[in-house]
Amino acid sequence: MTITVKFFASLSEQLGKKEISLNAQDNLTLENVWSQATNNAVMPTKLLMAINMEYAQLTDPVNDGDEVAYFPPVTGG
Amino acid sequence: MKVTVSSIPFDPWSMLEEYQQQLPSGQFGGSNIFVGTMRDFNVGDSVAEMTLEHYPGMTEKHLEKICLQAIDRWQLVGALIVHRVGLLLPDDPIVLVAAWSAHRKEAFEASRFMIEDLKHSAPFWKKEKTTGGIRWVESNTPS
Numbered sequence A: 001m002t003i004t005v006k007f008f009a010s011l012s013e014q015l016g017k018k019e020i021s022l023n024a025q026d027n028l029t030l031e032n033v034w035s036q037a038t039n040n041a042v043m044p045t046k047l048l049m050a051i052n053m054e055y056a057q058l059t060d061p062v063n064d065g066d067e068v069a070y071f072p073p074v075t076g077g
Numbered sequence B: 001m002k003v004t005v006s007s008i009p010f011d012p013w014s015m016l017e018e019y020q021q022q023l024p025s026g027q028f029g030g031s032n033i034f035v036g037t038m039r040d041f042n043v044g045d046s047v048a049e050m051t052l053e054h055y056p057g058m059t060e061k062h063l064e065k066i067c068l069q070a071i072d073r074w075q076l077v078g079a080l081i082v083h084r085v086g087l088l089l090p091d092d093p094i095v096l097v098a099a100w101s102a103h104r105k106e107a108f109e110a111s112r113f114m115i116e117d118l119k120h121s122a123p124f125w126k127k128e129k130t131t132g133g134i135r136w137v138e139s140n141t142p143s
Helices: A009-015 A030-037 B012-020 B058-074 B104-121
Strands: A002-007 A019-023 A048-051 A067-071 B002-006 B030-037 B045-054 B078-084 B086-088 B093-101 B124-130 B133-136
Touching: A002 A009, A002 A030, A009 A067, A009 B124, A019 A030, A030 A048, A030 A067, B002 B058, B012 B030, B012 B078, B012 B093, B030 B104, B058 B078, B058 B093, B058 B104, B078 B104, B093 B104
Parallel strands: A002 A067, B002 B078
Antiparallel strands: A002 A019, A048 A067, B030 B093, B045 B086, B045 B124, B078 B093, B124 B133
């Protein structure tokens, strides 16, 4: 399956990437996608994540064509 | 309801007037407004400018969800959220949240809910330029 993986703010700077297209096997969770998209980088303790622009959890499944995003705590307003 | 995310500076008072003119006449008895403005200081340092990054698409979707929840929970007549992104300078308005309802209680509670949910969950990130360099803001103030 092919998925789009996005990183934002300080996390994007730390990883040196904003967006990648990932070709991966089926039946992955957000935790698996993190490992593959970041070459097994250590996961920040306060990491937030989304699937198709909705907040999600590490154990949530990812499907073909999904847009996945990882980002630090938000600071708007 | 109306949600706007824009890199263009905005005047909250003219946006309020413009939006309120579109609401049904005679239906609202109370409106409550919150405007967040950029300070020139944060955690003990002077701040010269700030850049606001966001997640295009998810941000608008999340803000619309906040408005719809507030309208449903407090039977609002109108709900408005405007948020800046991009480069901001001190005194620039960052965010405008407003709620219109039949009575004041609902307008107060709904606007408080909208700004608190926005600050806790809407995907925006602040980066400050201080005298000591450039840094990401790690968390919002609790109140």
